[in-house]
Amino acid sequence: MSRILLAKLGGDAESFRLDDAPVPAPGPGDLLVALEAAPINPADFLLSNGWYAVQPELPFAMGAEGVGRVIAAGSAADQALVGRRVLVLPTYEQGTWADRIVVPARNVVTVGEAADALQLAMLGVNPATAHHLLNRxxxxxxxxxxxxxxxxxxxxxxxxxxxxxxxxxxxxxxxxxxxxxxxxxxxxxxxxxxxxxxxxxxxxxxxxxxxxxxxxxxxxxxxxxxxxxxxxxxxxxxxxxxxxxxxxxxxxxxxxxxxxxxxxxIFVINWVWNAPREEIEQVYAELSELVEKGVLGASVEATYSLGQYREAIAHAQRPERSGKVLFTFGQAGQAGQAGTPR
Ligand SMILES: NC(=O)c1ccc[n+]([C@@H]2O[C@H](COP(=O)([O-])OP(=O)(O)OC[C@H]3O[C@@H](n4cnc5c(N)ncnc54)[C@H](OP(=O)(O)O)[C@@H]3O)[C@@H](O)[C@H]2O)c1
Structure with a gap:
């Protein structure tokens, strides 16, 4: 598996490194997920600079949210999840700038097959924030x-x-x-x-x-x-x-x-950390359906492969971008061409 680690505090490409390691086996309550896409958000740079609510323990696996497919489940996890598409929730217990991740089953919710992977990858943070801003x-x-x-x-x-x-x-x-x-x-x-x-x-x-x-x-x-x-x-x-x-x-x-x-x-991550599971599932099911219907979404400016992380990180910090920058991952990342402006 390949992933991006924060090696030292900072926001420039030199603070990060590409790490290659054998694919880990999921523990009893875990899932192994092949990521399709994961965004780079402004909060990732707050975190990488040490200015965020979550203080990174170095080296820190980067990436708050993403979408992928479950490819294996631990012995105590729901085997029916294998093959399902899931949103990885922004709990900061796993890093989504990675082609494969092991994630506790409680940190995913299932999402629809028909929706655009790039939009689903961004569901965890910003649409949930918008939902709470308007309803709370x-x-x-x-x-x-x-x-x-x-x-x-x-x-x-x-x-x-x-x-x-x-x-x-x-x-x-x-x-x-x-x-x-x-x-x-x-x-x-x-x-x-x-x-x-x-x-x-x-x-x-x-x-x-x-x-x-x-x-x-x-x-x-x-x-x-x-x-x-x-x-x-x-x-x-x-x-x-x-x-x-x-x-x-x-x-x-x-x-x-x-x-x-x-x-x-508002800090939406507090809700992700503390809300009852039923509420989390309900809110993300509604938001995922709206993404699928094309009601919700955010503009995308470019996608990159992990190998292009230096360009991706610099691009995500350009002022006056016209949209988001995301990582997409090999075969699973059928959402966009690596490094392609969209
Ligand atoms: N509190 C929460 O729970 C929560 C949840 C989600 C996001 N956020 C925060 O919300 C903000 C937006 O996140 P996002 O993912 O939606 O961002 P985004 O899509 O990456 O867009 C960044 C926005 O910031 C504007 N901007 C950047 N620097 C600026 C400056 N110096 N003066 C004025 N505008 C500036 C950009 O304007 P231009 O297009 O003109 O450059 C653009 O509108 C971030 O700060 C993020 O950390 C907070």
Whole structure:
């Protein structure tokens, strides 16, 4: 088997190495899975730099999530899983940037045969995050408005798709025109390119008297929050899911106190770690069906083989990518051509 290990803390290709080892036999409760595809996510670089909730013990097997097929089951595991396609859940107990992995059976759920492998490989993190962002904090009904920054990210694309399906209107904030075009095509109802000038006025103007029930922010810092917060309805909610500025989001005191806007953070991995198994299976079954129907998904920019990990890692960290970068794996990876822009 081949896999990518984090050899030392850092985000450049030199921090990682390709490791070849004999294929391990699954323990009693384990499954041996042949991976089809696994994405490279921004959080992988938070982890590789030592800035993530999970501190890597070196050498660390990289890759949070992926999709593959069970090729062997341990003596105590369900033998009926052999041959089934499974999503490897983002528990960080196994690394998915690998052509074969041994994984505890509790860390997989079965997924549909018909869906695109690349989209299924990305199901564990971003669609689940979008699902929780829309369902956990306020109750939304058709016609309500929500706002989101980082709207062209994979999280944002999934939020727009799920909101649209529920009849909820989205005000999408991006930082460049190409990204604006992208989210318009996905069905965002109002799109703002934030050039650092008068964001608050632009948001208020786009809403034309309406207010946001929920604001989902991936930028952090004081600026964007202060500008958009006045457009959140009194008693509405603000959720931070990321901070590309590295700054904590700063909600103005008056918005917190006089207008009782509630402030939340989300870390979807807490849900993966702690939710009852039944709930995990139900949520991923629903999301997998939506991927299969083409309702949910995120743009893909390129796929690479493990041998091309240096290029893949550099590509995944390019600013202004138009989509995700994933690893695909030999025979099982029929999802895309290695190194191919898509
Ligand atoms: N809290 C959670 O549970 C959770 C779950 C999933 C993801 N996340 C986080 O959510 C974020 C998005 O993840 P993803 O996988 O959806 O990302 P992605 O598809 O790889 O997209 C990255 C996004 O970040 C934007 N961006 C990067 N640097 C930026 C900067 N300096 N200023 C403004 N925008 C910037 C990009 O904009 P351009 O296209 O213009 O470059 C793009 O919209 C990441 O920070 C990730 O770690 C958190």
């Amino acid at each position: 904090y306020v109750s939304l009904k058709p016609g309500d408005w929500i706002g989101l920054t980082l709207a062209n990210s994979a999280v944002g694309q999934n939020v727009i798709a799920l909101a649209r399906r529920a009849g909820v209107r989205t005000l999408a904030v991006v930082r460049r025109e190409e990204a604006a075009e992208h989210v318009r095509r996905l069905g965002a109802d109002a799109v703002i390119v934030d050039d650092g000038e008068n964001l608050g006025d632009k948001v208020a103007q786009a809403l034309d008297g309406a207010k946001l029930r929920l604001l989902l922010d991936g930028i952090g810092g004081a600026d964007v929050v202060a500008q958009v917060a006045p457009s959140i309805e009194t008693g509405g909610a603000f959720v931070t899911f990321s901070s590309v500025t590295g700054q904590p989001p700063l909600m103005p005191l008056g918005e917190l106190v006089y207008r009782e806007i509630s402030v939340h953070g």
